[in-house]
Amino acid sequence: MGLGNDFEKVRSVKIVYVITRSDVIGGASVHLLDLALGSSKAGHSVDVLVGGEGVFNTRARDLGLSCHSLKYLVREISPGKDIRAFFELRAMLSKLKPDLVHVHSSKAGILGRLAAKSLGLPAVFTAHGWAFTEGVSEKRRFVYRNIERVMARFSDQILTVSEFDRQLALKAKVGDEETVLTIHNGMPEVGSNRVSFTQSDQIRLIMVARFEVPKNQKFLLEALAKVETKNWELELVGDGPTLESARKLAAQLGIAEKVVFSGACDDVPIRLSRSDVFILISDWEGLPLTILEAMRSGLAVIASNVGGVSELVANGDNGFVVDRGDQQGLVDALTQLIKSAELRKKQGISGQYRYRTNFTFDIMLDKILKIYQKVLDRTK
Incomplete structure (x- = not known):
């Protein structure tokens, strides 16, 4: 009981x-x-x-x-x-x-x-x-x-x-x-926690967060511009005061056509189920529910190593944690998961197990x- x-x-x-x-x-x-x-x-x-x-x-x-x-x-x-x-x-x-x-x-x-x-x-x-x-x-x-x-x-x-x-x-x-x-x-739990592991050439990245401090979508955009492989697309879900400046930055970096700004959405579980990798880049955190949502959906996670994030994401097991401000570390983590469908699937399954047994x-x-x-x- x-x-x-x-x-x-x-x-x-x-x-x-x-x-x-x-x-x-x-x-x-x-x-x-x-x-x-x-x-x-x-x-x-x-x-x-x-x-x-x-x-x-x-x-x-x-x-x-x-x-x-x-x-x-x-x-x-x-x-x-x-x-x-x-x-x-x-x-x-x-x-x-x-x-x-x-x-x-x-x-x-x-x-x-x-x-x-x-x-x-x-x-x-x-x-x-x-x-x-x-x-x-x-x-x-x-x-x-x-x-x-x-x-x-x-x-x-x-x-x-x-x-x-x-x-x-x-x-x-x-x-x-x-x-x-x-x-x-x-x-x-939600109706379906299964993520569809696709063999698409375009790897679908997603970050779900308000466009305001402490979230740092700009840091993610700058890192993605440095990723050599270009077979990715990014969905940024959320709104807030820094949204327009993030749009301008994406254009300045030459990646605007690869970034979708979806605004605030009430169908996040569905959007996660259509994605391959979840990302949360923040300057500080408590214990982010969005990471738990991603783990529930079986997604590999890349997140800033702040607050309690490392209590959710075991580095190399169900995703990667990257030190705050470590742009090269973020580029490396993105590159690994964009290139390897096997790694994405392995880490996603591990994350879903961690969710079901602990969170x-x-x-x-x-x-x-x-x-x-x-x-x-x-x-x-």
């Missing part, structure tokens, strides 16, 4: 999930929606609070989740709005009367924990990558490291999505060994529901 069923057997509880942004669907958003839906299906009462009204709200309601928009919760630092957001959150929590509050993302993580603790409610925080991680400016790291040290005192449990992030927190004195725990992200949604949900139970038991 799974831990989720065990928890339901003890008692059904009321959980409120909080996240900052509604205007985009990123990894943290997908994680929260999957988790909220899973908790609901396990028999618990679930409400979701999010800043603003956007695509996130629509997705949540399409899933049958109770989703409430917060007027003043915004991503940017705004003292006036942040104070209003705290009282808005506090009022909503007072109205909903949850047994436990689970907050996600930096701003919601801070204000949500403060509001929860002001009402005597247990608070769990998931860090989807720390704002003081490697690759972030030293000034920003200093500020957020000290903020999170203080906020750890308002946390009944801190969850990191990678062991890399857990060790980063402990080194920064954010929480302690008992407060900070790693629960790797997990992805639900399914059910594994993650069971662990998180067990954490909820422990937190509630401690705070009775």
